[in-house]
Amino acid sequence: MTDPRVCVAAIAGSFGVKGEVRLKSFCADPEDVASYGPLWTEDGTQSYEVTLARSITNGFAARLSGVRTKEEADALKGVRLFAGRDVLPDLPDHEFYHADLIGLAVFDTGGTQLGTVRAVHDHGAGDLLEIHGPNLKATVLLPFTRAVIPTVDVKGGRIVADPPDGLF
Known part of the structure; x- marks a missing residue:
């Protein structure tokens, strides 16, 4: 447990033309991904507040703070998002991240x-x-x-x- 962050989501591309993204949640309760924010990129240089707009096939249509256009959303395809361990729930025995x-x-x-x-x-x-x-x-x-x-x-x-x- 040396890494202070855990990958909780990945951006699968843009959704629509107004800057929304397709967000794949890796949380046990997928909707919880929005409550762990801000979420950080793997290199730690960028953070985003996440707002889930609606459920879609294999994830959510979501808004990320600062992302306003389809082109900006497209550029984030493949980016993994991380939450700090301190905001994640403690797991019961025999469950692991x-x-x-x-x-x-x-x-x-x-x-x-x-x-x-x-x-x-x-x-x-x-x-x-x-x-x-x-x-x-x-x-x-x-x-x-x-x-x-x-x-x-x-x-x-x-x-x-x-x-x-x-x-x-």
Whole structure:
């Protein structure tokens, strides 16, 4: 938990001609994204107050402070927006921000290091940890379930996994 910010949204492009953007929220309650503001760009050079206009397919039409034209909104396509940890809710036990899992070492139940978490993916059927390591020929996707991942020690920088046979 060294990064004081967490990615909570991404701009998917402009919406309409009056400077609104298509906003994809990564929050458990998607509407909460507007309450964590201001939201910052990844490099920390720009911040935006977010006002959700309406729900649209795969996100929201939103207004960002200072963005007034379609061209300005178009220029923000792909920008990820971050909120400070201090404004985010505390999570219950056994729940984690994806940002806290990335970079953790993954060990099997015998103590052998399998790799590190490169990314966390959610395709709708549950989270998958993307594991990368020098002894792996390819990236491995590990289901992020209590049965497969019995221990997550964010402070200790490690995950203990009991992967299905043949996965590694």
